[in-house]
Amino acid sequence: MRRRNKCKPRIIPQQDKRICGCICFCQLVIVLSGVSLIYLTVAIYVPSYRAFRSGFQEKPVMCQTTNTSMINNCSWASCGEWCLTRTSGFCPQIHATARQNGTIVTLVNCTSFNTSECPPINFNTLKRYNCNNGTECALLKGVFNCSLGHCSNLSQIYDFHDCYYKADGFTVDSDKDNAKLNGYFECKGSKCTKIKRVFNCHRICKDNISSEAKNVFITIGDRVHQTRCEAAYATTKANGNDEGEKIEPTQFWKYKKDEVMMISCHTIEHFENNETLRATDCINGTIFDTKVIPQPYATFRQFWNLTGKHSYVVDPTNRFVPSQKSLTIYNHSRLYINLDGCVNTLKGECFSFLLSHGGDGGNQVAASRYVCYYNKVSSQIY
Numbered sequence: 001m002r003r004r005n006k007c008k009p010r011i012i013p014q015q016d017k018r019i020c021g022c023i024c025f026c027q028l029v030i031v032l033s034g035v036s037l038i039y040l041t042v043a044i045y046v047p048s049y050r051a052f053r054s055g056f057q058e059k060p061v062m063c064q065t066t067n068t069s070m071i072n073n074c075s076w077a078s079c080g081e082w083c084l085t086r087t088s089g090f091c092p093q094i095h096a097t098a099r100q101n102g103t104i105v106t107l108v109n110c111t112s113f114n115t116s117e118c119p120p121i122n123f124n125t126l127k128r129y130n131c132n133n134g135t136e137c138a139l140l141k142g143v144f145n146c147s148l149g150h151c152s153n154l155s156q157i158y159d160f161h162d163c164y165y166k167a168d169g170f171t172v173d174s175d176k177d178n179a180k181l182n183g184y185f186e187c188k189g190s191k192c193t194k195i196k197r198v199f200n201c202h203r204i205c206k207d208n209i210s211s212e213a214k215n216v217f218i219t220i221g222d223r224v225h226q227t228r229c230e231a232a233y234a235t236t237k238a239n240g241n242d243e244g245e246k247i248e249p250t251q252f253w254k255y256k257k258d259e260v261m262m263i264s265c266h267t268i269e270h271f272e273n274n275e276t277l278r279a280t281d282c283i284n285g286t287i288f289d290t291k292v293i294p295q296p297y298a299t300f301r302q303f304w305n306l307t308g309k310h311s312y313v314v315d316p317t318n319r320f321v322p323s324q325k326s327l328t329i330y331n332h333s334r335l336y337i338n339l340d341g342c343v344n345t346l347k348g349e350c351f352s353f354l355l356s357h358g359g360d361g362g363n364q365v366a367a368s369r370y371v372c373y374y375n376k377v378s379s380q381i382y
């Protein structure tokens with residue numbers, strides 16, 4: 001199936017060219033019908049019948065991306081455009097953890113619900129300066145990412161006050177020596193100093209997380225929901241890295257003075273009419289002392305810094321809001337978009353797959369979290 005059908009121009013008489021063209025066309029028709037067959041059977045987002053026949057569990061689980069890389073010469077790709085040729089060039093490789101579902105949680109009598117968000121960086125919003133154009137770079141202030149004299153203002157998106165970096169390279173006049181502007185520079189006026197080493201600074205989050213009179217924090221992706229509730233019920237029970245089960249609503253947490261619960265979930269619904277919240281796939285339930293949470297609000301930096309500072313976990317037996325570790329099936333598996341690891345839609349499906357599934361949790365951006373299918377005997381997941 002992976003054979004290329006090419007009609008190379010050869011030294012052939014004129015009339016034979018038409019025959020060759022015809023053969024080419026016929027082959028193309030055959031190939032295309034083959035393609036649509038492949039497409040119908042596997043290129044649906046979730047694997048079908050054939051996948052289950054090859055040992056996949058019928059019930060999906062949850063996956064979280066741990067590492068996404070783009071390499072040039074690869075033996076496998078998570079997604080390739082066009083299944084008939086071997087992947088070359090575009091070669092995304094996504095690794096993910098596969099784990100059983102967390103708990104479905106219902107929180108009752110919840111008041112003062114609020115949501116804060118720290119969206120991932122959008123590089124397109126950066127202001128760009130073209131230093132090759134007149135005096136555009138006569139007055140620069142901040143840290144810039146430059147390439148051949150085109151510079152964008154990184155100070156707009158990274159917080160450079162609170163991280164370590166050193167402008168210790170050569171100094172250029174951004175107004176005159178613009179061709180030398182390649183890489184990272186700290187600029188004051190037209191005096192730009194090269195930052196030689198890569199830095200690791202946090203992105204700026206405009207929102208803050210209000211903590212006044214809140215006792216539940218629910219993290220979903222790059223959002224944190226804050227609320228004050230009376231009790232929490234579970235309608236499913238986890239069973240380690242085996243499949244969990246449905247149960248009658250069981251209370252596993254209730255309001256206690258000076259205590260705060262934090263959980264990480266996949267989706268949330270807020271019913272204002274009966275002050276109820278319903279969240280799915282909740283894991284990592286921990287209890288914090290109110291004293292360790294900055295009041296009346298915490299910045300996202302401060303909030304992330306709370307990781308690991310809990311007093312205890314909600315359920316040490318890991319039945320309700322269990323630790324991610326207790327649910328893990330595979331720590332680090334390859335993720336494929338489908339059984340073949342390729343699509344034939346030619347609509348940039350791989351690119352959007354990469355956007356929706358490729359977030360690997362770098363720079364405090366939440367890792368992509370999604371439903372996936374796994375194979376009990378091989379650690380490949382889809």
Ligand SMILES: *[C@@H]1O[C@H](CO)[C@@H](O)[C@H](O)[C@H]1NC(C)=O
Pocket residue numbers: 059060061062101243244280371
């Ligand atoms: C896990 O959750 C997903 C999405 O809610 C659901 O489709 C799937 O059936 C659940 N899997 C198990 C094993 O319960």
Ligand SMILES: *[C@@H]1O[C@H](CO)[C@@H](O)[C@H](O)[C@H]1NC(C)=O
Pocket residue numbers: 067068069
């Ligand atoms: C991610 O994968 C790439 C290529 O396989 C590897 O070079 C890199 O070290 C990995 N990163 C992490 C954080 O595991």
Ligand SMILES: *[C@@H]1O[C@H](CO)[C@@H](O)[C@H](O)[C@H]1NC(C)=O
Pocket residue numbers: 073074
């Ligand atoms: C690509 O990788 C294969 C096997 O790993 C190797 O044989 C081949 O020479 C590589 N090609 C290039 C262009 O690096």
Ligand SMILES: *[C@@H]1O[C@H](CO)[C@@H](O)[C@H](O)[C@H]1NC(C)=O
Pocket residue numbers: 108109230231
């Ligand atoms: C929730 O509020 C209702 C009415 O205000 C009350 O009857 C009920 O006991 C409360 N539930 C809990 C778990 O506190």
Ligand SMILES: *[C@@H]1O[C@H](CO)[C@@H](O)[C@H](O)[C@H]1NC(C)=O
Pocket residue numbers: 112113114115208209210
């Ligand atoms: C949510 O919080 C923001 C600031 O943190 C505040 O301006 C807003 O009024 C709050 N919304 C609700 C419904 O409490």
Ligand SMILES: *[C@@H]1O[C@H](CO)[C@@H](O)[C@H](O)[C@H]1NC(C)=O
Pocket residue numbers: 130133134136
């Ligand atoms: C050069 O700068 C002028 C104004 O300073 C601006 O109008 C023009 O569009 C710029 N040209 C380019 C190619 O950026």
Ligand SMILES: *[C@@H]1O[C@H](CO)[C@@H](O)[C@H](O)[C@H]1NC(C)=O
Pocket residue numbers: 145146147154
């Ligand atoms: C800097 O610019 C280069 C080229 O435009 C880009 O590849 C790189 O990701 C940028 N780095 C940052 C931190 O914005």
Ligand SMILES: *[C@@H]1O[C@H](CO)[C@@H](O)[C@H](O)[C@H]1NC(C)=O
Pocket residue numbers: 127139140141142153154155156
């Ligand atoms: C770059 O962004 C920072 C922060 O938003 C701002 O203070 C600075 O003036 C900007 N620099 C330029 C040259 O626009």
Ligand SMILES: *[C@@H]1O[C@H](CO)[C@@H](O)[C@H](O)[C@H]1NC(C)=O
Pocket residue numbers: 206207208299
């Ligand atoms: C969040 O807190 C920071 C620092 O405490 C403050 O400068 C900023 O204005 C706050 N943002 C909002 C939206 O309240």
Ligand SMILES: *[C@@H]1O[C@H](CO)[C@@H](O)[C@H](O)[C@H]1NC(C)=O
Pocket residue numbers: 108271273274276
């Ligand atoms: C709250 O209302 C929603 C629909 O509005 C309903 O689905 C849910 O069961 C209700 N929850 C409780 C605890 O009454």
Ligand SMILES: *[C@@H]1O[C@H](CO)[C@@H](O)[C@H](O)[C@H]1NC(C)=O
Pocket residue numbers: 264283284323324325
């Ligand atoms: C759950 O907690 C573990 C250990 O603290 C952490 O590595 C993992 O990223 C957490 N998972 C989520 C979804 O926050």
Ligand SMILES: *[C@@H]1O[C@H](CO)[C@@H](O)[C@H](O)[C@H]1NC(C)=O
Pocket residue numbers: 301302305
């Ligand atoms: C993070 O917590 C440590 C102590 O636990 C503290 O020293 C540090 O200043 C905190 N960082 C931020 C950004 O709040």
